Amino acid sequence: xxxxxxxxxxxxxxxxxxxxxxxWITEDMKIIQRDFYPDELAPILKENNFDGCVxxxxxxxxxxxxxxLELAQQHSFIKGVVGWVDLHxxxxxxxxxxxxxxxxxxxxxxxxxxxxxxxxxxxEFLNGIKTLKKFNLTYDILVKEHQLEETLWFVNQFxxxxxxxxxxxxxxIGKKDRAFWTRNMAAIATFPNVFCKLSGLVTEAxxxxxxxxxxxxxxxxxxxxxxxxxxxxxxxxxxxxxxGSYKQQLGIIEQYITSFSASxxxxxxxxxxxRFYNL
Numbered sequence: 001x002x003x004x005x006x007x008x009x010x011x012x013x014x015x016x017x018x019x020x021x022x023x024w025i026t027e028d029m030k031i032i033q034r035d036f037y038p039d040e041l042a043p044i045l046k047e048n049n050f051d052g053c054v055x056x057x058x059x060x061x062x063x064x065x066x067x068x069l070e071l072a073q074q075h076s077f078i079k080g081v082v083g084w085v086d087l088h089x090x091x092x093x094x095x096x097x098x099x100x101x102x103x104x105x106x107x108x109x110x111x112x113x114x115x116x117x118x119x120x121x122x123x124e125f126l127n128g129i130k131t132l133k134k135f136n137l138t139y140d141i142l143v144k145e146h147q148l149e150e151t152l153w154f155v156n157q158f159x160x161x162x163x164x165x166x167x168x169x170x171x172x173i174g175k176k177d178r179a180f181w182t183r184n185m186a187a188i189a190t191f192p193n194v195f196c197k198l199s200g201l202v203t204e205a206x207x208x209x210x211x212x213x214x215x216x217x218x219x220x221x222x223x224x225x226x227x228x229x230x231x232x233x234x235x236x237x238x239x240x241x242x243x244g245s246y247k248q249q250l251g252i253i254e255q256y257i258t259s260f261s262a263s264x265x266x267x268x269x270x271x272x273x274x275r276f277y278n279l
Contacts, residue, residue, distance in 0.1 A: 006051045006052070006270045006271070006274055007049055007050045007051050007269050007270040008050065008051065008052055008053065008054065008079065008232075008233075008269070008270040008273040008274055008279065009045060009050050009052075009053040009054070009233065009234060009235050009237070010053070010054045010164075010197055010199070010232040010233060010234040010273035010276075010277070011054060011056050011166065011197055011199040011200075011234025011235065011236055012041065012053050012054070012055060012056065012234070012235050012236065012237040012238075013036065013055065013056055013057075013058045013236075013237070013238065013239065014036055014037055014038060014041075014055055014067075014068065014071055015035065015036055015058055015059070016035050016037075016067075017033060017034050017035050017036075019033070021059060022058075022059075028242075029242045031241050031242055032238050032239060032241055032242060036237075036238045037071075038071055038074070038075040038077070038078060041053065041237060042075070042077060044237070044246050045077060048246065048247065048250055050270075051077070051079075051270070052076075052077045052078065052079035052279070053077065053078060053079065054078075054079060054080045054081070054082060054106065054234075054273065054277055054279075055068045055071065055072060055078050055080070055081050055082070056081075056082040056109060056140065056166075057082060057083050057084040057109050059084070060084050060110065060111060061084060062084070062085060062086075062095070062099075064083065064084055065081070065083030065084050065085065065099060065105070068081045068083060069081055069083065069099070069102045069104060069105060072102075072104040073102075073104070078104070079104070079274075079277075079279045080104055080105075080106035080107070080277045080278075080279050081102075081104050081105050081106060081107075082106060082107040082108065082109050082138070082140050082277075083099060083105055083107075083108060083109075084108065084109060084110065085099065085108060085128075086128075087108070087110060087124070087125055087127075087128025087129060088122070088124040088125055088128060089124075089128070092127070092128045092131050093131050093134070096108075096131060096132070096134075096135045096137065097135070100135045100137070105137070106137065106138060106277040106278060106279070107132075107137050107138035107139060107140055107162075107164075107277060108132060108137055108138075108139055108140070109139070109140035109142055109166075110125075110142070111142055112141070112142055112143050112147065113142050113143055113144045113147070113170065117147075117150065118150070119150075120147075120150050120151065120153070120154040121150065121153065121154070126157060129157075129158060129161060130158070132161060133158075133160060133161055136278065138162040138163070138164065138276060138277060139161060139162070139163050139164075140163075140164055140166050140197075141154075141155075141163055141164065141165045141166060141169075142166045142167070143165070143166075143169055143170070144169065144170045145169055145170055145171045145172065145180065145181050147169075148169055148180070148181065148184035148185065148188070149184060151165070151169070151184070151188060152184055152187050152188050155188055155191050155193075155194055156191070158193075159191065159193060160193065161193060162193055162195070162276060163191075163193060163194045163195065164194070164195040164196065164197055164232070164276060165185075165188065165194065165195070165196045165197065166197050166199060166200065166234075167197060167199050167200030167201070167203075167204065167236065168185070168196060168197070168198065168199075168200075168201065168218060168222055169181065169184075169185060170200065170204050171204060171218060172204060173201065173204045173205035173206075173210070173214055173215060173218065174205055174206060174210075174214050178217060178218070178221075181218075181221075182221050185221060185222070185225060186221070186224075186225045189225035189226045189230075192230075194226075194230070195226070195230040195231070195232060195272065195276050196222055196226045196230060196231050196232075197231075197232055197233075197234045198219070198222065198231060198232065198233050198234065198253050198268070199233070199234030199235065199236045200234075200236040200239070200240070201215050201218070201249065201252060202240055202243035202244045202248070202249045202252070203236065203239055203240060203242060203243050205243065207242055207243040208243075210243065210244075212251065212252050212255055212256075215252050215256070216256065219253075219256050228260075228264050228267050228268065229267060229272060230272065231267075231268055231272060232268065232270075232272045232273040232276065233250075233253050233268055233269050233270075233273075234273075235249060235250065236249075253268070253269075257269075
């Protein structure tokens with residue numbers, strides 16, 4: 001386990017830009033239609049006093065998992081990798097066994113936000129999730145707000161699996177009606193094995209016109225429901241760049257936690273991530 005003073009960015013991405021594979025990066029996101037590698041992130045982390053990061057998959061392929069693990073091998077500041085394997089496959093256990101030889105593989109993620117309703121209730125998917133615990137792997141839940149009821153059902157199936165909700169489940173920041181999101185995030189928080197990432201906030205707001213106060217009601221809910229021990233900061237770099245610089249999105253969280261005690265700040269800015277991902 002890392003020192004409690006360690007600052008960890010729990011969520012960022014690397015890629016060699018491919019316009020076909022990365023079709024999700026639309027024209028209005030032109031700023032990130034290029035390669036992003038560790039050499040570019042390293043000085044940014046250093047400048048903002050981070051000791052390391054967790055690299056998260058952005059493509060649904062084993063090539064992606066290998067790519068991130070290779071980068072993590074070459075760069076010590078990449079403390080962990082959240083990769084991808086086909087959780088629906090009958091060979092899921094075999095594939096996890098293969099990848100687990102890399103000590104920096106800490107978790108698995110699937111881009112559920114693009115999947116149809118009912119995806120997380122599929123027998124094959126549930127079987128894949130069940131195998132993660134054997135390898136001491138976490139699972140990142142990437143969903144949008146409308147998928148939260150299904151997420152609640154899903155986490156209820158696995159009381160012993162470590163889960164983290166990415167990007168606070170992508171609510172429409174600035175929308176007046178937060179009742180559905182609040183109710184479901186609170187219900188999911190009752191499961192002590194579920195954590196939440198303070199990541200991807202600026203990209204769910206008005207990219208050009210957001211202000212730090214836009215996020216306060218959401219952050220209030222997360223800290224009220226998940227407490228200090230299950231919340232972790234993540235930048236979502238480089239995706240965040242479509243709506244602000246690394247420093248700007250970090251500023252939202254740092255401003256919000258100004259009144260927290262030193263030990264509470266440590267939990268949010270690194271210690272919880274280190275504990276969750278077993279860094």
